[in-house]
Amino acid sequence: MTDGPTPAMRQYYAVKARYPDAIIFFRMGDFYETFGDDAGVVARELEITLTARGRDRNGERMPLAGVPHHAADGYIARLVNKGYKVVICDQVEDPKTAKGIVKREVTRVITPGTLIDSSMLGSAGAHYLMAVAPDRADSFGLAFLDVSTGEFFVSSGSGERGYADIISEVVRYRPTEAIVPESPGGDLPARLEALGVTVSRYRDDAFDPGVAYKRLCSQFGTTTLDGYGCAQMTGAIAAAGAALLYAQETQQSPLPHISGLSTRVPSENMLLDAITLRNLEITAPIRGGNDANTLLSTLDITETPMGSRMMRSFLIAPLLRKDAIEARLDAVEWFFDRTIERQALRAALGDVADIERIAGRIAYGNAGPRDLVTLRDSLEAIPGIKALFDADAPPLIREALDMMADHASAADLIARAIVDDPPALARSGGMIRDGFNAKLDDLRHLATSGKDWIAEFQQQERERTGIRSLRVGYNRVFGYYIEVTRPNLHLVPPEYERRQTIANGERYTTPDLREKEAMIATAEDRLSALEAEVYADLIRTLAAEVPGLQATARAVGLLDVYSALAEVAARYGYTRPRIEESGRILIRDGRHPVVERNLQTPFVPNDTELDSGGTQIMIITGANMSGKSTYMRAVALCCIMAQMGSFVPARHATIGIVDRVFTRVGAFDDLASGQSTFMVEMLELANILNNVTPQSLVILDEIGRGTSTLDGSAIARAVVEFLHGKAVVGPRTLFATHFHDLVDLEGSLARVKNFHFAVKDTGTDVVFLRKIIPGATDRSYGVHVAHLAGVPKKVTDRARQLMKEASARQLPDGPRAPLYTQMLLIDPGEGVVEENPAIKELRALNPNEMTPIEALNTLCRLHRLANGEDEER
Structure with a gap:
């Protein structure tokens, strides 16, 4: 018979019973100890020694792994970043004065979505907790809460088409944790986990809409949610109430800095679904890895964490209203035209720390002495920032300046209270300045x-x-x-x-x-x-400043974004787009903003003329590697940049507002769901065709290539005909294809035009000129690309032989009118090619000395000469 657990272990077992899905960090003296299965996980994940001491309730040796309490934050952060939930059980009375066993209580539950400590937050980016609540029919309410800053907003999504709307929101905002009701409901949790989101089941009563409504009103000090735009969104309210309660329970705090929420209605912003965000590499590279080669990394040269978060929020939700877009462009242009003020602001912003997150830690009560000194330095920089602007600043800049509160008293209080070089933690002591108390x-x-x-x-x-x-x-x-x-x-x-x-x-x-x-x-x-x-x-005194600090942080973020976008435009030759409520997209010398930064040679710019009532669909043919995909993505990125309020990489751009950007590019499969590459392609295509509007921009690259040539060509042709439709306007579409038989659609569909990328063919080599020109091509130069990729010469030589044999079999019996107008620039090689007599005579002419009748006669003669006709005839 084994002895029963010690009093301390009885405390531990009681806590573990309350939090069976969490790792318990149990304070014992100078260490946080973990026991049993928790100890095994901690030892494995943190690579620390696993020991054993005493016996568990089954009489077995008790596994044990501990970390020093003063270094626990780093270990906890590593566990949480791996998706684990950690419960902190602290000693809440002095062991010197305690009678009997030291009292211990849970002081905090740390989950991936509720981090607030600066030592655990790995980056300046937003750190969202997501809540999902079922709504009417097949819809869901969504809530996103950043506990570290107090940002709180709701949205909604449909459960149709494999939860596509919800998945798009996940890709857009990248929550680290999602809470869902305990009651089973579909495969959404599994879909979220497949995206790398930690899913936590939370009790059903937390999602009760009526209780959630009252909880939110109590938190915000209101009697109604009408002012937040979500009063009728039952599912969103349920999700928001659950998110707030979950955060409060895990933090063991009322979290007063969460003082309001916003409603993000899809109809107010350009919709960028998960597929488009991936294909255009807006915030993450398509192949994974670091985020260095994305549109966000290209634009984000902000100086502050608030600005960086704001830049991302602008980019993933471009605007739809012309006046709102123009207002942002006015702010960017103001900085673009004022280099001195722009550089001075950016230098001043370099002294501003993450005011928003420090305010959150003050409200929570765990701000450290160094946080306060950093806050003091940041607040002391604010008057200098405001002094950089004059009365002629555009409205959005003036609004940001008006948002900045006067924090002189708070900065003075911190300066009088805290020493210049305080310890990181308050418990270390020595942070209060002499003379303060x-x-x-x-x-x-x-x-x-x-x-x-x-x-x-x-x-x-x-x-x-x-x-x-x-x-x-x-x-x-x-x-x-x-x-x-x-x-x-x-x-x-x-x-x-x-x-x-x-x-x-x-x-x-x-x-x-x-x-x-x-x-x-x-x-x-x-x-x-x-x-x-x-x-x-x-x-506690500084907590009263939190609302003002949050407003100032937002203002700083806005100024940071506007000035950063202006700086990018000035550095890289961007121009202000002209925004229209039309179906036009007119771009002169457009460039891909990411690709051009990584080239060792100058980027070849291209023009684009799309019009939902004119050239609605551009069918683009051309060689592999000629630049088709880069060109199409560049057009889409220019539209997104313009509507987020940025200048664009072009000599001129007129952008008719785009409501959605749809993309279908690349070859991907979803083996986990048993879906082939072609099935994924068709699912993405179905999403486009079922949701496209005349105001959309559609990017289609190689539709139908995942099946047989006959099937694929038929699908591709049917898609073009569907997008063209019977109406007088349709979605602006860039359609790249290697099905060259599609080029005859230009003759049968009024709003379809052929374009291709020019190449220079020497007979032995091919040079890609990266220039789009009107007309079609009948060659893809795939064998040449295979050679460039390093495919063995034996293979490419055999491929060329097979191509010649196939071409010989397909020669028509009689003459055939040419369908293609590809510009092939042929090198003469080593031989000498005699200049055409018509060219020779043309060079010798002087049009300024010719009469009209002489010019007409000469033109007729040159025409006959160029065609090799006998002049005497």
């Missing part, structure tokens, strides 16, 4: 003078006793003591009281030393407690 100064003097007295006492005793090696020391067990080595014991005065025998001597005390020890110990304990109290009072 009189009682603290008195205790600090007493503690300091007590230590001085100890030093003086040691010197006096050495002189009085003649023991030159006499030393006054201290340990936790015996307190202060006088240590005398064995050879000097005969010199010890009779009033010394022996306390401890050691290997090389004895330790003593005296009445005076005991009295002073009590005074010093009391002073240090009182000093530590009072400094912690003074610091807590300071945090």
